[in-house]
Amino acid sequence: MTRSWPGRLVLQLVVPVALVALWWQTSEDSTSFFYPPLSRIVESLQEDWIFEQVGTDLMPSLARFTVGYLIAAAAGIALGTLIGLAPRVRRAGQPVMEFLRSIPPPLLLPFVLVVVGIGNASKITLIAIGSVWPVLLNAIDGVRGVDPQVLDMARSFGLARRTQIARVILPAASPKIAVGMRTSLSVALILMVISEMQASTNGLGFQVLSAQRSFDSAGTYAGVIVIGVVGLVVNLGFLVAEGWIMRWHRGARGLLEDTDRRRGPIRRVRRRVPVRDAAAPAGEPPMVGTIGNTGTTGTTA
């Protein structure tokens, strides 16, 4: 596991490169309409996506995706915090939430088209409505799960409610929120494509669908590849940002490799196994241990 990063990168590239080579090899002489040669797909990629349709289709798609996703994330965090902190709101809102989130979002597309119209607004609305749930549910969970002792600390130092939320509760819930945001990212991508498959005049989803409808199989493949690359880049971007923002979280859990190496094994063990209760930790005077043991027989609340 001490492999350097170029080594790891090479290892991670082996399988994709092999797959592409295999694809290229097996498809080169293919005459099947459903399995066009990879060389033709690459040609199609070059013609359409480098860079002719970047401005006309890719950018509009990404813009819808970004706006929809950001709305979902912001609404999810805000609502989730509110619901997580107010048991009454939670109880009152639960049935409606359960109903709404069990509707498969693509099914909402016709509904959204009727209500919002066919412009960008409907696509953004669909993306936002569909991808809000993972953020929302994880935010609720994260806010509810904040360590009571951390809250005690915040109260004992007289932190105002607003400060508690901003400086204590939200950061404490942020690992959970990040998990939700990552799930939402995939959902938002799916909905971006789906929203562009109806009542649309541009976008990645629109291009893939129109290529398929005009029996341009290489173009269809090319569109799918572009969508895949977009998903990959967006996910990687998210991971990098998360890794940077949430560095403290990995550090606090003893998962930061660089600090681990510097600190050595003994401290790491101590950090990973915090002694939570009054039970005597190792190395205490023996007399105390005796009392602790007799005392715990049945008297622990």
Place this chain on the structure above:
Amino acid sequence: MTVLEIDGVSKTYGSGDDAFTAIDEITFTTTPGELLCIVGPSGCGKTTLLRCASGLMPPTAGVVRLDDRAVTAPPRAMALVFQDYSRSLLPWMSVHDNVVLPLKAARVGRDERERLAGEALASVGLDGHGRKYPWQLSGGMQQRAAIARALAYQPEILLLDEPFASVDAQTRAELEDLLLDVWTRTGLTVLLVTHDIDEAVYLGSRIVVLSASPTRVKETIHVDLPRPRDQIETKEMPAFAHLRASVFASIKEESLRGAADI
């Protein structure tokens, strides 16, 4: 000078048949500037008592007063140090920001904040570590940071809930001496809850011994050991051994009674 008065404080969890009385009519008062240790058998409701005393939890009966004013929320004049530093220091903030956060909340001006934080960190031997995150420090240093945060808050009374229970024996001795040093220099009233008899006798001016559950005050013992205290010299004194034995006897009686009850 600040006086914390615990007056007939009881706390019962649940109701009806399931009711459990954690602490039962606890009464004691701190004298200004003393270091009062509260010792009791495990599970005797020490933490419940501290939560009531600090205003984090309302007692079922009785009143907590700080300078004759009933405590219903954590008072400004009080600071807490919790047992588990890993759950009381915020891992997403540097040590410095952890120390400064309560001061910001208390609307202390920027310069004053920096001065207080710097002084507090220096007084616990952490100057130069402010930029680090808590998890980059050892357990003992993290608890020092928690103490620094409490000191920077400029309380008149400091409450500590088993502050040294999560560190190894060596570090524990260091932190005990650090606390004594801080207490001597600041003249704070300190209320320390512990299950460690040696610690209580070594640190305290007075020891309140709690009974097994439902917890009452069993007895109060004055510790007349000379100061400054020393980990080796003080602990070698016959008077230390004697005090320790009497507290131990008192608690052992209680834990046996507690075990027999069930």
